Amino acid sequence: MDQNLQIFNSLSRKKEDFKPINPPFVGMYLCGPTVYGDAHLGHARPAIMFDVLFRYLRHLGYKVRYVRNITDVGHLENDLDEGEDKIAKKAKLEQIEPMEVVQYYTDNYHRDMKSLNVLSPSIEPSASGHIIEQIKMIEAIIQHGMAYEVEGSVYFDVLAYDAKYKGQERYGILSGRIIEDLLNTTRELDGQEEKRNTLDFALWKKAKPEHIMRWPSPWGDGFPGWHIECSAMSGKYLGEKFDIHGGGMDLLFPHHEGEIAQSRAANGVNPAKYWMHCNMITLDGKKMGKSLGNAISLEQFFKGDHPILEQAYTPMTIRFFILQAHYRSTVDFSNEALIAAEKGFNRLMSAYEILNKIEAGTESTINLHPWIQNAYDAINDDFNTAILISYLFEACSWIHGLNEKRLSLNPTDLDTFKKYMMVFTEDILGLKNEKSANSSEEGLMDLILNLRMKVRANKDFATSDEIRDRLLELGYAIKDGKEGTGWGRI
């Protein structure tokens, strides 16, 4: 916990020292997915970024409660009165129960996150399970005069809110938006006559008779608005004021701005001390997004099943690829970039494996301490995983040096080196070797390679090359080396 962690706070647009509100406890909340479609590359980024955050805070000794929600109600297709719940729409399309859609895509999301070695959050609440909390919160906002009911729907009164907090934290504090500008530039949308102001947003929407997802409320049957779920659930599990709230940059406005306004209106406080936003993953320089139709699902990446993909990419390649860029930068997807990431990652993992076989020497020719501190400094500097990875590659070349006896470490230092390689690679970055060979395969290959070695000793290169070529056809690459012959699946 004695590391000097700095986090870029979207609220102040500056890096700030991380000081938890209630050490050693840390509460963090990440806006999870709306489960109406397959998880795509864009979902992976915040999940991985918060995973590293979660892992690191735990590594530092904090007691972390990590809440990541599942949004399974309430997202309007648009802000029109005809607006229809996303889940309901999908359900109608596929002729199934809305909760069936939710279950299916939630399972998919979990499966993909698990492949990416993303740890489960401490609590994963769903919006549909917290309707009562949301209603209570809306009632509080109405009571404080910052929301109003019209025809069974409830809207947040942005101007009333702004008037109340003028001079302190106006509406727009997070996104830098200015009410007057918004009033001038907000597009004219139809069907907004219920609202007092175009900026107002729905807290509760009346459900039409044909609407299938609906809950009873003091204002009649309906469903919650988009932003209220996160406010209600974060408040319930993390308290009115917690440490870190995050999500994709596209949620900064209006979603997170709305959350701040709702929480302040209901209980007077900005819910989070630090707001973190990760940038977009782009495809040909354009944001990858479901609604833009250019999203490639994680499953498609893992299987190579998409016209744009030249090959399949393993989950760890995806994770490594994302970690190689800083979370606040956009990262542009391309086959070339992913293939580069794949090769780099394999090199890292093969060195990591060799490390286990290194034997200690009598003295140390590597000074580990600056390296360890540099690596910590990198992660402390607003999670600069790219820099941290560069130190891992420095370590790679040491490992090769140790392996070839050009370098040496005494027993204590070797243990330290191994320990920190594990800390940085596995514990913090969550990278792991995914080479999977079952034991019978292992045995068979040992047998074949031993036979080939004998043949080679007799200079029967025709046979040895035949073995090599036939194995290649079967998808196994032979790697002759000084220390014997290794192999790998292609």
Next chain:
RNA sequence: GGUAGCGUGGCCGAGCGGCUAGGCAAGGCUCUGCAAAAGCCUCUACUCCGGUUCGAAUCCGGACGCUACCUCCA
């Protein structure tokens, strides 16, 4: 139009005033029966134009180009 931000070597990507990451590709070398693999070495870039400074990719001003948000979005 408003609000954030970006423009770095063949490609991807760090960088927050001097020490000028890292990965991939490329070239060379080592190893090797050959090949592959692997390892080692090499490769000095910051869109443009001004300014501040002893010194700028890094700060300031301007131009051009690009992106995100302002509608659902990770």
